[in-house]
Amino acid sequence: MNWLANLSQTYDDHAHVAGQFELKKDGREYALIPLSHTTQTAHIEVHLDMEGHFLSAQVVCKEEGSTIIPCTEAAASRTSAPVPYPLFDKLMYVAGDYVRYCEAPKGTPHQDYLSQLQDWCNSPYGDRKVRSVYEYVRQGTLIEDLVRHEVLHPGADGKLLGKCTPELEKRIGKRPEIFNVIVGDQSGAFVRFAVHEPGQIEHRLWRDTQVQESFTQYYASRMEDTDLCYVSGEWLPIAEKHASRIRHSGDKSKLISANDSAGFTYRGRFRTSREAAVVSYEVSQKGHNALKWLIERQGTTKDGKVFLVWGSEQLKQPEPQEDIYDLFAAHEMEPEVMGDSTHKQYALQVRDALVGFRYDPQYASIADVTIMILDAATPGRMSIVYYRNLDQNVYIDQLEHWYITCYWRYRYRKNQTASTGSATFVKTPTPKDIAFAAYGPRASDKVVKGLMERILPCIVDQRQIPLDIVRSAVQRASNPVGMEEWEWQKTLSIACALVNKHYAKEGYGLYLKAESTDRSYLFGRLLAVADVLEERDLNREKKRSGSSSHRATNAVRYMNVFSHRPLRTWKIIYAQIQPYLVRMGDKSFFYNKLCQEIMGKFELQQFNDEPLTGLFLMGYYNQRDEMYTSKQAKEAGQANSSQEALQDPPDKVTDDHSE
Incomplete structure (x- = not known):
């Protein structure tokens, strides 16, 4: 559990920035999430006054959709079972008139949402801004208000459209914004709330630290099951379920999970999951939230x-x-x-x-x-x-x-x-x-x-x-x-x-290691000499004819087979460069001498057809580089005194490989 203790300490060290949004390079927001919170992508933003009256609503663009929401253990692990988040959630939980505009959901998600929100508002830790949200959603007119303000769009049957239609675009003159931000139909839209006080004071509840602290204290007061935490060594309320959405908002994978009482998670070794490991709720929240933050950040x-x-x-x-x-x-x-x-x-x-x-x-x-x-x-x-x-x-x-x-x-x-x-x-x-x-x-x-x-x-x-x-x-x-x-x-x-x-x-x-006697390195040097020799002649002919075409040298064409059968392939390459040596006349002396010097470093038994090691590439690269740069260095008056430069090739050849 060292990793969890390390992450928990990281959270404590940076707790002062919890709940504060930062911008990524792509313009998206992220934050160190407070305890008992998680993040979701909101699609609709509803504005209310302090008495819970509807003021306005708008579609949230993708770049600003990241929303910190209060979250219980059960809601953080919800799958198909309807378990509401305490404040912000999808329409099926928040809207009392959901069944009027959409297919009826399983269970009683809206009633469960209201009951949980009411309990928070009535607790000693309740917040008056949260009370405003409760007073509004209990009226059951959310979707009606959103339709009236053209945030959501019903069809001819009065139900919310599953996808954008040409008729809808023609009627409103453009593609509705909700279909640009939501994946799926409108019934899956996620709603967040902002509350306005008199005097043009706006409280965006997903960024309101007072609201965040209110729920953290409220939820902590409801946790009574305590045990010895294996990470902190303290007697604290334990975490029955641990966080998901670690890598991104759609990630369902968990690092800690022990809910498989009938499978092989711990069966056969322990009777219950607590005998395997116990992690407190506070440490789990701090560790997972710090991990999410670090992944988003860097x-x-x-x-x-x-x-x-x-x-x-x-x-x-x-x-x-x-x-x-x-x-x-x-x-x-x-x-x-x-x-x-x-x-x-x-x-x-x-x-x-x-x-x-x-x-x-x-x-x-x-x-x-x-x-x-x-x-x-x-x-x-x-x-x-x-x-x-x-x-x-x-x-x-x-x-x-x-x-x-x-x-x-x-x-x-x-x-x-x-x-x-x-x-x-x-x-x-x-x-x-x-x-x-x-x-x-x-x-x-x-x-x-x-x-x-x-x-x-x-x-x-x-x-x-x-x-x-x-x-x-x-x-x-x-x-x-x-x-x-x-x-x-x-x-x-x-x-x-x-x-x-x-x-x-x-x-x-x-740089070229001229004293090396490794056979692979030496064969690579020979290949480089043949390559430079032919490339020089081809460049001269190209300038003479004015052609822009480029042909690979025999050394380059045979490089692959040369690495497997160097002796046999070298004989073929050497035979094919003879016409170029003849056309050079006296200038061929440099290349012949260089080949003789390299071949003189071979031991007789090493000059064979065994496959080459990767050193032949270094020999090839260094020999080419030496033949091209030694003349350049001499022309610039910057000959490297730390190495013995080889004799310059007769003519300078441009070696410009750009990416």
């Missing part, structure tokens, strides 16, 4: 799976799924253009971006970070599939280690214009990018969320990236013919980042 949802990170002192924390450039942007940092600069620049930028979370003076030096993943296997049961609570400094250290060990060069066209051109940046791939690199851009949300879950321990706990993910990314990057140029370049960079992370102890990096 959670990441993928196909129903929620990824959530929060801090005990500083709620907003850098997330493992977050793009490092988003973190740079949050700190108004521009990513360094990585021409001939080293990985050290990138590492320094990462540390600068994270230092604000590590040394923020307004927070305590000792703080925790909680990481939680939620998912529901069935519509009614939700589980915590991953949970970690660790020191904030340890968490930041783990993130920093991930960012500066799993990285590679990316080619992007930033603010693409004819003058800006392209630039190369060092970047760490996000888990989502890794998923698309490993399984393709059409990977289902189920596959993507599964990979994101598997990558999370690699970031937080410094575990090795699963080998099947690395192999899948390498396999896709080895097949450039099946992708567009920009997609292949991105996939290649992500695959190299994963391979670089996998072989971190070998000391490979962004």
Whole structure:
């Protein structure tokens, strides 16, 4: 129950903002819900005076529909059985004239609603504004008033229309607003109330803290069944039913449920659910309400799976799924253009971006970070599939280690214009990018969320990236013919980042490791030489003829089969580049010499047809990069002194892969 205690403490730390709405990026509202409350989407807003007289009504737009409503345990878990909410609810509960305009419901929902509302009003905790609502709804004229003000629309038979008709649109001159906000027919509309005092004072009851506190105290006074709470260790009123709607307003899944007395929830181990666990109503409400608030505020949802990170002192924390450039942007940092600069620049930028979370003076030096993943296997049961609570400094250290060990060069066209051109940046791939690199851009949300879950321990706990993910990314990057140029370049960079992370102890990096004798790395270098050689000749011919067509080189076309049978495929590629070498004349000396130097590093028994590891991609990428950038660096007078530059190719070739 550590997770519930943690969430309950989070609620206590931020109880001062309970009931206060905030705006999401999409313009929708959310709030930390007070105890004994929940949220619903309202469709109709009714305005009353203090004596309970109808003033006006309007349809609520979708962006403003989120409504905090008082809620009992029974109402929070209602399904098909009619159980009313105490104040705001659907027409079948609130409208006394419902049967006049709609099909008669089962049971007595309106009478149950009135009885419950009257009991609240007559209690010592009753509120006069709630009394105004009671005085109005007991008159039984709600739907009649809404029809009169053209908020609801009946048909020729006097019953509310199930859907909008052309005749209705023609009669009122437009599509009725109610049909733009409600799913289903008008009888399912949810109603909320506002009360006006003399002097133009409006009380929107769903935001009125006095009304919220009134119901919280009233409902607490009615709870008499107490027991020892397993979370707080105190003797408190217990929760028989726990909250749903955790991920969104339509979510019926629960984290805690023990209502299956005839099934296998606890049968065979305990006689009653209380012997398994007892959670107090207060702790359950605080924990679940804090969880809902955090998910709305900063959670990441993928196909129903929620990824959530929060801090005990500083709620907003850098997330493992977050793009490092988003973190740079949050700190108004521009990513360094990585021409001939080293990985050290990138590492320094990462540390600068994270230092604000590590040394923020307004927070305590000792703080925790909680990481939680939620998912529901069935519509009614939700589980915590991953949970970690660790020191904030340890968490930041783990993130920093991930960012500066799993990285590679990316080619992007930033603010693409004819003058800006392209630039190369060092970047760490996000888990989502890794998923698309490993399984393709059409990977289902189920596959993507599964990979994101598997990558999370690699970031937080410094575990090795699963080998099947690395192999899948390498396999896709080895097949450039099946992708567009920009997609292949991105996939290649992500695959190299994963391979670089996998072989971190070998000391490979962004630049060519000329002293390496690994056969896969060497074969990758050979492939790059053949690729650059043919690409140079093709570009020259394209300029001469004025053609805009682009043909893939033999090295690119054969890359996939080359990764499986390198020796046999190299013989084919080498034979096909001979005409290009002949046309070069003396300029071919550079490429022949480079091939000889690379082949001289092979041990005789290694020059065989065994499949290559992912290092061949790094060898290919680094050798190409070396051949293109060494001349550029020399022209700019910025030759990198930390590495031995190879001889420049005879002619400069533009290497501009933009996304």
